[in-house]
Amino acid sequence: MSETKTDTKNEDTANNNTSTEQKAMDDKQIKLNNKLKDKLRKYIKKLDETGTSITKEESIKLEVDTFKQLYKPKLAGNEQSYKNIPKFYFKLPRPDDTLAQKLREETRAQFLQKKSKELLDNSELKHLWSLLEKSNGNTTVTNNDELIIDYFQFKKIREEAGPKYKPYFTAEVFGRLQAAEGGVGRVRAVSLFNYVMRRVWLQQTRIGLSLYDVTGQGYLTEHDLESYIAELVPSLAALDGLDSSFSSFYVCTAARKFLFFLDPLRVGRVRIRDVLSCSFLDDLLELREEDLPMELQEQNWFSAASALRVYGQYLNLxxxxxxxxxxxxxxxxxxxxxxxxxxxxxxxxxxxxxxxxxxxxxxxxxxxxxxxxxxxxxxxxxxxxxxxxxxxxxxxxxxxxxxxxxxxxxxxxxxxxxxxxxxxxxxxxxxxxxxxxxxxxxxxxxxxxxxxxxxxxxxxxxxxxxxxxxxxxxxxxx
Missing domain, CATH: 1.10.238.10 (EF-hand)
Structure with a gap:
């Protein structure tokens, strides 16, 4: 019993000592704050203790001293870092600097290859769909028995899928899909899967376009766009019958639409992010379909029918x-x-x-x-x-x-x-x-x-x- 009383007494004494130390620190801080306030008042009023105007040099010195006092905790032990600004601008290598150019190209190629490996491939997308089907989500008759998942199932799929899928399974993604569908705490599995596929496609296209960005600054010049379209043409089934003698005119016609609408200042280049966000790339890749109706082809600027019409009018004029x-x-x-x-x-x-x-x-x-x-x-x-x-x-x-x-x-x-x-x-x-x-x-x-x-x-x-x-x-x- 006596030991318990002794321990309690020791604890009270320790608490009293802590309170005394804390009070002393608070008093010290209050005095410092009051001192700084007095200095600031003198600086603002431009008056010294005698009531006469102080010089500009004294005013500047007073301001600097006050600043150091106020920001002393941040500067303590790291004062040198404020004297040396780190380099944040790096010049592009000169055209005649072959070694630097090659090093930059190889570095960018390795970087884009690394980013490409982080994307989901077809087998991984199929695996994701199988996980969505096995998620034990609810089905609704009103939506043709479509699978609906809630946030708990959403998190469960994320854990089962693995770390490579986590960027596509964030709370923000779920919230945006839910808001778009007007649901309450649930999203359609097909909407989630379409979002993942669309995002993967955009990232793949971003990487593909970046391969033509010679400077690596996020822009494509007219020549870069023409190179991209020229290499894309063989994969477009709707352009199979395009005459080889017309290919250069077709590429010029297609690239010009990107520049006209996405280069308002006429500087001769477009941002890759603008190319991805507009619908022109979708219209161009729509030509991959073999049996595209002629009506749609005539409305599509990038179709062979449209390009031949425009070029034919030019020749007739x-x-x-x-x-x-x-x-x-x-x-x-x-x-x-x-x-x-x-x-x-x-x-x-x-x-x-x-x-x-x-x-x-x-x-x-x-x-x-x-x-x-x-x-x-x-x-x-x-x-x-x-x-x-x-x-x-x-x-x-x-x-x-x-x-x-x-x-x-x-x-x-x-x-x-x-x-x-x-x-x-x-x-x-x-x-x-x-x-x-x-x-x-x-x-x-x-x-x-x-x-x-x-x-x-x-x-x-x-x-x-x-x-x-x-x-x-x-x-x-x-």
């Missing part, structure tokens, strides 16, 4: 057969109603050779005219319409282009429409932030930018707008 298009030859494009004012601006704005347009520049124009609803196409056409290069279209600019429409109307024996009426309709349609000028963002935001530019650049577009109600009625009767 080239009346002097010199491989280039003059402004007079381009005037026959489409319905032949593109205004002279618009065509002149195209040749002023775009790259030409001795006043004539090559095939690549022609492709940009075709992509812009055939995809007028897309922001990239509107940006292209806006640059052409912006005759003063001021970033907006005002009444003067609209009148400049619509005057050419009026001239075409007179040439066709029609009575010209009053410009003020058309101008008011365009501004009412776009509803710009500034009521006196229309910017590119106004065109995109309104959702009617394609209609506005069509009114200004070709008679056919203006006629379609003027007769929209009659055309709509005819379409309903048909």
């Amino acid at each position: 080239d009346r002097d057969h010199n491989g280039m298009l003059s402004i007079n030859e381009l005037a026959s494009y489409g319905s032949g109603t593109l205004t002279r004012a618009f065509l002149q601006r195209v040749f002023q704005q775009c790259l030409t050779y001795d006043g004539e347009m090559d095939y690549k520049t022609y492709l940009d124009l075709v992509l812009a005219l055939e995809n007028r609803k897309q922001p990239a196409a509107l940006a292209y056409l806006f640059r052409v319409l912006d005759i003063n290069c001021v970033g907006y279209l005002d009444a003067f600019t609209l009148n400049y282009f619509f005057k050419a429409i009026q001239e075409q109307m007179i040439a066709h024996g029609a009575e010209p429409v009053n410009f003020d009426d058309v101008k008011d309709e365009i501004f009412d349609m776009i509803r710009p932030s500034d009521p006196s000028r229309i910017t590119l963002s106004d065109l995109v935001r309104s959702g009617h930018g394609h209609t506005a530019v069509s009114i200004l650049l070709e008679l056919h577009g203006f006629w379609a707008y003027e007769n929209r109600e009659a055309l709509a009625a005819a379409g309903d009767h048909a």
Whole structure:
């Protein structure tokens, strides 16, 4: 009993000593904080103890001393690390430095090979599906007896599958799939499996594209894209009948779409992540199907039918057969109603050779005219319409282009429409932030930018707008 009392007394004494030490430390910290506050007050007021203004040098010294006091715990024992900033930028090897170039290429190849081995192959995907089927999940009649798994089964499959599958079985993945399906604590097994397959495909494609990224900076130049597409063509069944003499033109046609839509600043390269996130690669790989319907092929820019159509139009416009298009030859494009004012601006704005347009520049124009609803196409056409290069279209600019429409109307024996009426309709349609000028963002935001530019650049577009109600009625009767 006496031993118990002694132990209790010792514990109380130890606790009292600890409390005393803690109190002393707290008092010391309070004094330090008060001292620092006084220094900061003097610094802020720019006054010393005598009430007179202190010099700039003294003020800076006071600030530095205060900073060191405040951040002393972080600097203690590691002060040298703040004096030496580690290297974070590494220059690319020079083109003439063969050894460095080869070392970089080999290193990147080894890295991509390592990443490729981390992906699931076909046998591992089949193993995953068998685990999903054996998970004892619930089935629902409303979803055609589809397998549904909850989070506990989700974790169980992750443990059974092994470490290679864990990146695909995170809580975030389950939460996103659950939210997408609107379920409560459960996801469909087929949705999970499709997610894993899609992610594996994206990673494989990312690695495949990276092999053509010579600099390793995450970009593909036009030459890199053309090399990738040229090596991909033999695996596309829908292109089996493509003539070898047309292959180079096909590759150029296909690569140009990536650059037109994914390179808005026209720097001659596209980001690999942008290539993966857009639908163009899906459209290109869709051509692996042997029995792709002709209707789908005609709608697909990358199909042989579409490429031959575009190239055939180019050859038909080239009346002097010199491989280039003059402004007079381009005037026959489409319905032949593109205004002279618009065509002149195209040749002023775009790259030409001795006043004539090559095939690549022609492709940009075709992509812009055939995809007028897309922001990239509107940006292209806006640059052409912006005759003063001021970033907006005002009444003067609209009148400049619509005057050419009026001239075409007179040439066709029609009575010209009053410009003020058309101008008011365009501004009412776009509803710009500034009521006196229309910017590119106004065109995109309104959702009617394609209609506005069509009114200004070709008679056919203006006629379609003027007769929209009659055309709509005819379409309903048909």
